[in-house]
Amino acid sequence: MSTARKSGSTRRHFLTRLGALGVASSLPARRLFASASEPSAPESAFTNRAPLAANTFYFLPQGSIRPAGWLKNQLRIQADGLSGHLDETWPDVGPDSGWLGGKGESWERGPYFLDGLVPLAWLLDDARLKSKAQRYLDWTLEHQSPNGIIGPSSNDDWWPRIVMLKVLTQYQEFTGDPRVIPVMDKYFRHQLAELPSRPLRDWSKFRWQDELLSVVWLYNRTGSAYLLNLAQLLRKQGYDWQAQYDDFKYTERITAEFLNLEKGDGLKDLALATHGVNNGQAVKTGPVWSQVSASPADRSAAFKMISALNKYHGLPNGMFSCDEHLAGRDPSQGSELCTVVEYMCSLEHALAITGDPSFGDQLEKLAFNALPGTLTDDMWAHQYNQEPNQVECSLHHRPWTTDGPESNLFGLEPNFGCCTANFNQGWPKFASSLFLLSPANDKAGAAGLVAAAYAPCEVNFVLAGIPVHIVEETSYPFRGNVTFTVNPVSPANFPMQFRIPAWAQGTSISVNGQAIPPPSPGSFARIERQWKPGDRVELSFPMLPRVSRWFNNSIAIERGPLVFSLNIGESWVKLRDRGMTADWQVFPTTPWNYALSINEASVTRSIAVSETKIGEGPFTALHSPVRLMVKARKLNPWRAEDGAAAPPPQSPVTSDEPEETITLVPYAAAKLRITAFPQLKS
Ligand SMILES: [Zn+2]
Secondary structure, three states: OEEOOOOHHHHHHHHHHHHHHOOHHHOOOOOOOOOOOOOOOOOOEEOOOOOOOOOOOEEOOOOOEEEOHHHHHHHHHHHHOHHHHHHHHOHHHOOOOHHHOOOOOOOOHHHHHHHHHHHHHHHHOOHHHHHHHHHHHHHHHHOOOOOOOOOOOOOOOHHHHHHHHHHHHHHHHHHOOOOHHHHHHHHHHHHHHHOOOOOOOHHHHHOHHHHHHHHHHHHHHHOOOHHHHHHHHHHHHOOOHHHHHHOOOOOOOOOHHHHOHHHOOOOOHHHHHOEHHHHHHHOOHHHHHHHHHOOHHHHOHHHHHHHHHHHHHEOOOOOEOEOOEEOOOOOOOOEEHHHHHHHHHHHHHHHHHHOOHHHHHHHHHHHHHHHHHOEOOOOOOEOOEEOOOEOOEOOOOOOOOOOOOOOOOEEOOOOOOHHHHHHHHHHHHHHOOOEEEEOOEOOOEOOEEEEOOOOOEEEEEEEOOEEEEEEEEEOOOOOOEEEEEEEEOOOEEEEEEEEEOOOOOOOEEEEOOEEOOOOOOOEEEEEEEEEOOOEEEEEEOOOOEEEEEOHHHOEEEEEOOEEEEEEOOEEEEEEEEEOOEEEEEEEEOOOOOEEEOOOHHHHHHHEEEEEOOOOOOOOOOOOOOEEEEEEEEEOOOOOEEOOEEOOOOOOOEOOOOOOEEEEEEEHHHOOOEEOOEOEEOO
């Protein structure tokens, strides 16, 4: 059931030894229940309890991974921005929230906010943010009705509770609060009794797999058999996502007419089955359900889903189009921010359950491009939808399937306020997914750690009975070197695995300066040895520019996990103040209609790379630590209409305009941008 669970005496020994190493001050002493303001340092992980099927990897307990370097700074920017102040300026999660017992918003916004605020607060060990979150948590935990339901009594929808359950599981892991498990147990018993007469409907019907995460979480802790019955009932009442993708029919841009939106069919199955956020959440369905079903076909279902989404709706920023329904491959179509963070969450679970490194590649592409690309540098304003070819953010009529005219403004709640509350989960959950646990089993031997995605962080965990502290130092994704310093308190045998991205042909890896056989791209490099304090593993990923193909045979330039864009000159025009923030339109001030001159036989000779110091805001235009220079010519027939770039003309193209050298920056740095370019005939 559980592995690597260690006694308190080992823990105390760990702290004593760490004290000797001079790092104890970063690790608070453990208690049976650490107070909410004081995180307990984790020392065990829960693996799947029989009869659940085993996963390849498992999440480490919350708090095992601590962000460092640029990632910690990014979380700090988030905390100092809208995330850390949302309740002060947005009534929907303010003092009158239904999730604080008030008469205000009583649906998904409170739980969405907390789903990011809780990990943000505890990862940063930020007392101000913890006390904000604690009020909602205490209200929820202390106001369970006698029948077991949680949350505002004015709204009995199952859906917002699915989100709050995810919040409670994270909070319990950070703090060990003993109230959480009994409240969840009582809630699930109530729901099992209630579902036959009050079944899942609309959002909860299409997002049932997100509740299954919390059902499995609780089952692994209590072993109560009724939870398996509840899992079966959720599956039975929930939408059959796998059937949708076994025979995928939504291969074209969806329209409001197709969905009958004028007749009010927005919550009918057709609209919900083609809804972007629902599909982003659904990517995890097969792997998550496979824990219960033990079916290999279920476990591999996410590959089929992602493959269809990429084939018919794929965009060069790693997203599929959804503005807000599936929208085809034109790079002027948008993707909703909720979908970005929900897709990331799905990929994190798919990666852990299946152990397939390709999910890590896709996760990094979203985390390093689409996520920061749709928020202002200070994280005080966001878009509802972003476009890879985004030449204007304004109130012009737009080409989106069903989104409203404000959707790509930067602001407090453009179009609709879901993303305002939900975006908060993106960076914190990514930080908590950087390392995974490979469990002990007959095939793999001892339990070990897996570097699943790369960003600077520290890990504290107990392996083979020995407390281990790992420091990951890197400027990835802007540079290709990643260094891990492994510090077990005494020599310890355990495996470590390192994800080698599919693009990373020619990666080298060394242990204490000694090269080991080069790993294959698209796999995990495994090193099993007796680790001694101070051992160093160094990865060097080749960061060569490469070309990917998109709509109308257009090209995008990628380097490592980063996608590059032309940064169009931006004129930011304030539309209105919004409390502590504001809504902005952004208009272009420089030409953008370029076609690139790239010789695919020698991409590296067609593109010059310039690296500069990595500063405080690596995703901002001002401090872009890497830029690419490429030859281009203007393509005059390629124009914008009503503020949206026309689809890139079918490549290859020709142009008589003079050759220029243009500079590309990381996607996230360019808030007005071209990412999918026509290619000049060579
Ligand atoms: Zn949203």
